[in-house]
Amino acid sequence: MHIRRMGGAEVTVVSSESPYFFSRTALMYVFMGHMTLRHTEPYAREMWDEWGITRVQDEAVSLDIHRREVLLGSGSRLSYDNLILATGSRPRRLDVTGENSDGVHTLYFRQDLEQIEATIGRNMKHAVIIGGGLLGAELAEMLRSRGLFVSMIVREKHYWGNVLPPEESKIIETRLSRYGVRLFLEESVISFLEDEGGHVSMVNTSSGLQLPCEMACVAIGVIPETALAAGTDIQVGTGFLVNSHFETTSKGIYAIGDCAERLDPAPGRPATESMWYTGRRMGECVARTICGQRISCDDGVWFNSARFFDLEYSAYGKVSAGGEHSLFWSDDCHERCLRIQRGEGDVVSGIHALGIRLRQEVCERWIGSRMCVNRVVEELQQARFDAEFSEHVFPSVIQSFRHQLAR
Amino acid sequence: MKHISLSIADPQKRWRVSSGPYRSPWQSRGIPAYLLGLMLTGFYVLLYWFPQALSPLIRSLDGLSIWLRGRSSDQWFLYGFFYTVAVLVMGIRFIRRHHRSRYQVIRTLSVMFFQLGFAFLLPAWLLRLNQPEFFFTYFWPLKGEYLFPETVTSLRDSGRLGFFMVFWGVMMLVVVTPVLTYYFGKRWYCSWVCGCAGLAETAGDPFRHLSSKSQQAWKVERIMVYGVLALVVALTAVLWINSASGGAWLGSFSSVFARWYGFFVGSVFSGVIGTGFYPILGNRVWCRFGCPMAAILGILQKHFSRFRITSNSGQCISCGNCSVYCEMGIDVRLYAQRGEAIRRASCVGCGICAEVCPRGVLKLENAPALRKTAAGGSCAAGENTAGYPG
Ligand SMILES: Cc1cc2nc3c(=O)[nH]c(=O)nc-3n(C[C@H](O)[C@H](O)[C@H](O)COP(=O)(O)OP(=O)(O)OC[C@H]3O[C@@H](n4cnc5c(N)ncnc54)[C@H](O)[C@@H]3O)c2cc1C
Ligand code: SF4
Ligand code: SF4
Numbered sequence: 001m002h003i004r005r006m007g008g009a010e011v012t013v014v015s016s017e018s019p020y021f022f023s024r025t026a027l028m029y030v031f032m033g034h035m036t037l038r039h040t041e042p043y044a045r046e047m048w049d050e051w052g053i054t055r056v057q058d059e060a061v062s063l064d065i066h067r068r069e070v071l072l073g074s075g076s077r078l079s080y081d082n083l084i085l086a087t088g089s090r091p092r093r094l095d096v097t098g099e100n101s102d103g104v105h106t107l108y109f110r111q112d113l114e115q116i117e118a119t120i121g122r123n124m125k126h127a128v129i130i131g132g133g134l135l136g137a138e139l140a141e142m143l144r145s146r147g148l149f150v151s152m153i154v155r156e157k158h159y160w161g162n163v164l165p166p167e168e169s170k171i172i173e174t175r176l177s178r179y180g181v182r183l184f185l186e187e188s189v190i191s192f193l194e195d196e197g198g199h200v201s202m203v204n205t206s207s208g209l210q211l212p213c214e215m216a217c218v219a220i221g222v223i224p225e226t227a228l229a230a231g232t233d234i235q236v237g238t239g240f241l242v243n244s245h246f247e248t249t250s251k252g253i254y255a256i257g258d259c260a261e262r263l264d265p266a267p268g269r270p271a272t273e274s275m276w277y278t279g280r281r282m283g284e285c286v287a288r289t290i291c292g293q294r295i296s297c298d299d300g301v302w303f304n305s306a307r308f309f310d311l312e313y314s315a316y317g318k319v320s321a322g323g324e325h326s327l328f329w330s331d332d333c334h335e336r337c338l339r340i341q342r343g344e345g346d347v348v349s350g351i352h353a354l355g356i357r358l359r360q361e362v363c364e365r366w367i368g369s370r371m372c373v374n375r376v377v378e379e380l381q382q383a384r385f386d387a388e389f390s391e392h393v394f395p396s397v398i399q400s401f402r403h404q405l406a407r
Numbered sequence: 408m409k410h411i412s413l414s415i416a417d418p419q420k421r422w423r424v425s426s427g428p429y430r431s432p433w434q435s436r437g438i439p440a441y442l443l444g445l446m447l448t449g450f451y452v453l454l455y456w457f458p459q460a461l462s463p464l465i466r467s468l469d470g471l472s473i474w475l476r477g478r479s480s481d482q483w484f485l486y487g488f489f490y491t492v493a494v495l496v497m498g499i500r501f502i503r504r505h506h507r508s509r510y511q512v513i514r515t516l517s518v519m520f521f522q523l524g525f526a527f528l529l530p531a532w533l534l535r536l537n538q539p540e541f542f543f544t545y546f547w548p549l550k551g552e553y554l555f556p557e558t559v560t561s562l563r564d565s566g567r568l569g570f571f572m573v574f575w576g577v578m579m580l581v582v583v584t585p586v587l588t589y590y591f592g593k594r595w596y597c598s599w600v601c602g603c604a605g606l607a608e609t610a611g612d613p614f615r616h617l618s619s620k621s622q623q624a625w626k627v628e629r630i631m632v633y634g635v636l637a638l639v640v641a642l643t644a645v646l647w648i649n650s651a652s653g654g655a656w657l658g659s660f661s662s663v664f665a666r667w668y669g670f671f672v673g674s675v676f677s678g679v680i681g682t683g684f685y686p687i688l689g690n691r692v693w694c695r696f697g698c699p700m701a702a703i704l705g706i707l708q709k710h711f712s713r714f715r716i717t718s719n720s721g722q723c724i725s726c727g728n729c730s731v732y733c734e735m736g737i738d739v740r741l742y743a744q745r746g747e748a749i750r751r752a753s754c755v756g757c758g759i760c761a762e763v764c765p766r767g768v769l770k771l772e773n774a775p776a777l778r779k780t781a782a783g784g785s786c787a788a789g790e791n792t793a794g795y796p797g
Contacts, residue, residue: 023724023725023726023727025724025725025726026724026725026726026727026728029427029726029727029728032424032426032427032430033426033427033428033429033430033431034426034427034428034429034728034731034763035427035429035616035727035728035731036429039727039730039731040726040727041727042725042727042740042741042744044621044622126413128413141424144424145424145425145426146426149413151413178421178422179421179422179424180421180422182413208409209409209411210409210410210411211411211413212410212411212412212413213413276724276725277721277722277724280721300721303721303722305722305766305767306766307765307766309422309424310507312765312766312767314722314766314767357719357767357770358767359719360719360720360721360722361719361720364720385719385767385770386770387508387509387510387758387761387762387770387771388510388758388771388772389509389510389513390508390509390510391509
């Protein structure tokens with residue numbers, strides 16, 4: 001799209017999964033009946049033709065970098081001047097016995113929904129989710145909407161413990177259990193048992209728990225999809241290695257999105273980020289590069305947002321998972337919290353919010369300009385983004401932060 | 408080995424996760440939806456053109472009607488009664504569903520209040536006092552006849568209260584509407600006061616996602632809604648010219664024009680299609696394609712209002728919930744995913760897009776643009792203790 005707008009080059013999109021670009025992030029809402037698959041397409045179908053973008057639903061089997069061609073599953077070849085790899089990722093596997101039994105699922109592709117649906121169609125009751133992160137919580141919500149008994153196996157000591165401080169985890173854990181999700185913390189799966197029909201019947205964990213179930217969903221993260229690098233000079237680490245212009249080591253070939261691994265990630269950021277926002281920004285940048293505006297991509301202040309059932313989470317900048325050296329507020333019933341990370345020189349380096357909406361633009365400005373924490377506290381109201389008439393928690397947040405600063 | 412039973416002891420006590428309308432044939436244009444639509448349109452057809460068929464129902468309300476209005480029931484009392492009950496009952500359902508959003512709760516209480524008080528009880532009470540039946544929450548051009556010469560003359564001649572009613576209608580239109588719309592957008596009326604909205608937001612809520620989001624529908628919308636506005640303006644003008652000329656100018660043409668307008672716009676469009684087709688076309692067909700008041704409010708909102716829906720710059724994941732649940736068929740996502748504010752004439756400010764958004768991207772706002780403070784450098788020595796006590 002950006003390329004068409006700026007340069008007018010011919011653009012062809014090849015994808016084996018879907019003929020039209022769709023929003024992977026909305027898969028859960030399709031499953032829950034909040035929308036149809038068609039609704040997940042961010043652009044009306046006729047627009048692709050209007051923009052003059054050709055779509056090919058086929059698998060790219062291999063690349064011929066010398067002749068500058070892509071080999072498709074159908075046997076035909078597509079030639080290119082510039083090739084952008086946006087192959088995304090695939091779900092990480094546990095690599096334990098029984099993982100291939102029927103009823104053991106992952107969630108990434110559209111087709112996964114159909115498979116989960118088929119298992120549910122067997123009139124089952126108990127599901128176990130392996131992995132306590134964002135996708136795990138989405139799966140829990142999906143399966144709870146069908147009234148299943150849902151348990152979650154989480155490796156960390158507290159929920160999403162490699163990212164969240166314990167206080168935030170606690171709030172999420174409470175919310176999950178209110179919604180009927182049973183958590184097993186500090187556990188990992190050692191094997192799946194199957195019944196005579198080859199269907200999963202039990203999950204065995206490291207501490208010797210045996211969880212009987214008719215479905216298991218593995219949600220332990222993703223790994224970049226880099227199969228296309230075979231037989232080319234594209235270097236691969238965990239993903240396709242790219243510089244700050246998203247150029248791979250092979251001339252004329254770029255990689256963006258989940259499948260790209262940055263050689264020079266911005267300070268404090270990982271080399272691969274499997275996030276919608278990151279992919280979107282990379283797409284805009286690579287379009288500019290290809291259209292001749294070769295400026296390196298401004299990574300901006302990192303942010304993320306997610307939801308655990310109805311509990312909204314947003315994060316800006318960097319907050320340490322230990323929670324040390326920060327200002328923290330939570331309400332009396334532990335349903336909401338706000339954390340401001342104090343970086344070196346007492347400037348704000350990160351903000352976490354659960355159950356409170358913040359204005360991203362303002363948080364970004366504070367963090368990007370390395371604003372003093374005191375001043376952030378005084379100006380906190382500016383970041384308020386909660387809906388009109390919603391309970392005004394900011395006065396008590398500010399008061400609490402002032403006390404903590406004074407100490 | 409420890410064998411654990413994964414059934415929860417008290418599943419009923421857990422909060423429920425509701426599944427969406429596309430899992431219910433009632434709400435996704437399944438056969439029951441068509442049957443319901445047929446039933447509703449059937450009711451409207453009987454009500455408008457064969458009220459005798461409803462006479463057992465009408466008679467059953469005689470007691471209430473005599474008590475409230477001092478006269479026996481008729482088809483319009485029956486309609487008002489059903490309408491109000493629907494708004495109240497489905498309003499309670501709506502509040503239960505959206506109880507976590509105070510905006511939704513207060514807004515719904517407001518439409519319930521205006522329907523019960525101003526559209527049902529007050530007009531009934533006026534009749535009881537032998538005053539003209541008047542709806543203080545409807546103005547020209549939605550209730551076109553309120554500025555037709557016939558109504559104005561008869562109100563004016565009916566006494567001081569009637570005179571006040573004419574004055575009220577004009578004031579609401581030329582003073583109150585522009586001012587409130589400037590500060591709050593058209594939502595002050597279209598989501599908080601109007602009776603059509605009252606029904607659409609309560610009884611129609613289960614069907615809000617059915618509104619068409621296509622560009623085509625948007626084109627049709629603009630032609631139709633401004634078309635109806637032009638029609639009612641023309642009709643009012645014609646009627647006044649005709650009455651000024653003592654009927655000499657157009658003869659019976661103007662009253663035929665008025666009858667046709669009443670039939671097609673008042674009965675067929677706002678009633679049969681607007682409400683009867685809730686389960687097929689969504690809950691705001693009339694508001695979106697037909698309401699001349701919405702057209703005026705929309706122009707004001709688009710060009711002379713502080714109201715907008717702000718997008719939280721980059722947080723959108725393009726999931727599409729906002730667009731699906733926009734009853735006015737606005738493709739909210741198209742704006743949100745670019746971080747653009749939404750300023751659309753048709754937005755009624757129901758706030759549902761902001762509520763269903765899973766990433767807190769959208770916020771309804773009246774405020775002028777955000778005040779930017781200077782970017783702060785790192786902590787200067789003196790700054791550390793400034794600004795807070797102790
Ligand atoms: C359920 C779910 C929810 C998520 N929610 C969020 C969220 O809330 N926020 C967030 O930031 N991120 C979220 N993510 C992550 C986000 O969706 C990904 O980061 C994003 O989709 C990555 O985009 P991409 O274009 O790099 O790759 P993908 O979206 O994976 O697209 C790659 C496409 O290429 C196709 N493909 C791969 N190889 C070939 C080949 N050889 N030939 C043809 N086609 C091929 C694949 O089939 C796929 O369709 C979520 C992910 C999932 C699965
Ligand atoms: S844009 Fe949002 S607030 Fe406006 S009508 Fe649509 S859903 Fe309601
Ligand atoms: S609901 Fe929110 S996240 Fe989803 S498309 Fe709309 S604005 Fe974006």
